[in-house]
Amino acid sequence: MPHTEFSSNVARLEASATLALAARARKLKAEGVPVIDLSAGEPQYPAPRFAARAGIRAVEAGKTGYPPTLGLPELREAIARYLNETTGAGSVDPGSVIVGAGVKQSLFNCCYALFGAGDEVLVPSPYWPSYPVIVRLAGADPVVVETGWDAGFLPSVADLEAARTGRTRGLLLNSPGNPTGAVIPRGLLRDILRWAERHGIWVLSDEIYRRLAYGQPSPSVFDITERGERTVLLDGMSKAFCMPGFRIGYAVGPRELVRKMSDLQGQTTSGAVGPSQYAAAAALGESGAREAFITDLLSRLTGLREVGLAGFAEIDSIEATPPDGALYFYGRLTDPTETSLDIAERLLVDASVACMPGEPFGSPGHLRFNFAVERDVLEKGLARIADFFG
Ligand code: PMP
Numbered sequence: 418m419p420h421t422e423f424s425s426n427v428a429r430l431e432a433s434a435t436l437a438l439a440a441r442a443r444k445l446k447a448e449g450v451p452v453i454d455l456s457a458g459e460p461q462y463p464a465p466r467f468a469a470r471a472g473i474r475a476v477e478a479g480k481t482g483y484p485p486t487l488g489l490p491e492l493r494e495a496i497a498r499y500l501n502e503t504t505g506a507g508s509v510d511p512g513s514v515i516v517g518a519g520v521k522q523s524l525f526n527c528c529y530a531l532f533g534a535g536d537e538v539l540v541p542s543p544y545w546p547s548y549p550v551i552v553r554l555a556g557a558d559p560v561v562v563e564t565g566w567d568a569g570f571l572p573s574v575a576d577l578e579a580a581r582t583g584r585t586r587g588l589l590l591n592s593p594g595n596p597t598g599a600v601i602p603r604g605l606l607r608d609i610l611r612w613a614e615r616h617g618i619w620v621l622s623d624e625i626y627r628r629l630a631y632g633q634p635s636p637s638v639f640d641i642t643e644r645g646e647r648t649v650l651l652d653g654m655s656k657a658f659c660m661p662g663f664r665i666g667y668a669v670g671p672r673e674l675v676r677k678m679s680d681l682q683g684q685t686t687s688g689a690v691g692p693s694q695y696a697a698a699a700a701l702g703e704s705g706a707r708e709a710f711i712t713d714l715l716s717r718l719t720g721l722r723e724v725g726l727a728g729f730a731e732i733d734s735i736e737a738t739p740p741d742g743a744l745y746f747y748g749r750l751t752d753p754t755e756t757s758l759d760i761a762e763r764l765l766v767d768a769s770v771a772c773m774p775g776e777p778f779g780s781p782g783h784l785r786f787n788f789a790v791e792r793d794v795l796e797k798g799l800a801r802i803a804d805f806f807g
C-alpha cells in the first residue's frame with residue numbers, strides 16, 4: 418500500500434477511544450474470550466417496545482422516503498413537548514429543534530456552525546473524549562479547564578474565568594457528566610450561564626444523561642430563566658431511552674442557528690433515519706409510557722449503583738465515589754505507579770474485563786466502568802476486578 422497523505426482536515430484526528438475499546442471487547446467475545454464488557458457507555462437493555470413497534474410500523478406502512486432535514490414535524494413537536502413537560506422551559510417551540518443522527522452529529526454540526534479558526538472553546542475535564550476532537554474538527558481550539566476530584570469534578574466560574582481569553586467563543590457543559598457522573602447544581606449552572614452571557618460565550622449543554630440522576634434531579638439549562646440567547650440544549654435517545662442504535666439526537670437553540678445547522682446537515686447527511694424518528698416520536702410522545710420506562714430504568718440503575726459501590730468498597734486499589742448521575746463509576750487508582758492505560762490493558766488481557774482508562778477523558782489515573790449492564794454481569798466483573806487487584 419502506498420503511504421496515503423491525508424488532508425489537513427483530519428491530520429490531527431484521533432479515533433473514538435470509547436468506540437475503539439468497545440469494538441475490541443466485541444471482537445474478543447466473538448473469538449470466544451468471555452469478556453465482561455464495562456467499556457462503552459451504553460445501557461445494555463432493549464429499547465422501549467412501544468417505541469420499537471412504532472418504527473417497525475412506519476417501515477411496514479411504507480414511510481421510507483427522505484425525511485425532512487430538520488426532522489419529522491411530529492418528532493420535533495414531541496421533543497418540544499417533552500422539554501416543556503420535564504424542564505422549566507415552559508414554551509419550547511418545535512421551530513427551534515433540529516434532529517440529528519445522535520447527539521454526536523448534532524453537537525458536531527452545532528460546533529461546526531458556531532466555531533472556527535481562531536476561536537477557543539472551553540472544555541471542562543474530565544470530558545467525553547469526542548468533545549475536544551469535535552472542536553478541533555471545526556477548526557477551533559479546545560481549551561481544557563481542569564476540575565478535580567476534590568472539587569467534585571465541577572468547574573467553578575473562577576476556573577472558567579481564568580481560562581477565558583479574547584478568543585473564547587464557547588463552553589461545552591455536560592451534566593450529569595460522562596465519565597464522572599457529576600451533576601452541576603442549579604445555583605452553579607445559573608452562575609455559569611450568567612457569566613457566559615456577560616462575555617458573549619455560547620453554552621452548548623449536553624444533557625444526554627439528564628434523566629439519569631440518583632439524588633436530586635439534574636437541572637437543565639432550560640430550568641434557568643436567566644439563560645442567555647446563546648444557549649443550546651443537546652439531548653437524545655441513546656441513554657434514558659436505551660436507543661443508541663436508533664441514532665437519534667437533537668439540538669434546541671436559536672432559530673438562526675438551527676437553520677444553519679440544517680443547511681450543513683442537508684449538504685452532508687440529510688435528515689436522520691426515518692424509521693428511527695418515528696420510534697423516537699413514540700418514545701417521547703406517549704408521556705405515560707415514557708415516564709414509566711424511565712422510572713423502571715432508573716430503579717434498575719439505582720440497584721446496580723448500590724451493587725457497584727458495595728463491590729468497589731472492597732477493592733482498595735480503586736477509590737470510587739457514588740456518582741450523582743449517568744451510568745458510570747469513575748474510580749481513582751490509589752497506587753499511581755502504573756498508568757490507567759496500562760492497567761485497563763492488563764484488566765482486559767489478564768482478567769477479561771473491559772473498562773475505559775482515564776487518559777482519553779483527560780484524566781490519567783482513573784478507570785471508568787459502565788454499570789448499565791445485567792446484574793450478574795456487573796457482579797462477575799466486580800469479582801474479577803477484585804481478584805485482579807488481589
Ligand atoms: N454525549 C455524551 C456525554 C455521551 O456520553 C455520548 C455517548 N455516550 C454522546 C454524547 C453521544 O450520544 P449519541 O449516541 O446520541 O450520539
Ligand code: GLU
Pocket residue numbers: 433435436456457458459545547595
Ligand atoms: N459515548 C459513549 C461512551 O462514552 C459511547 C461511545 C461513544 O459514543 O463515544 O462510552
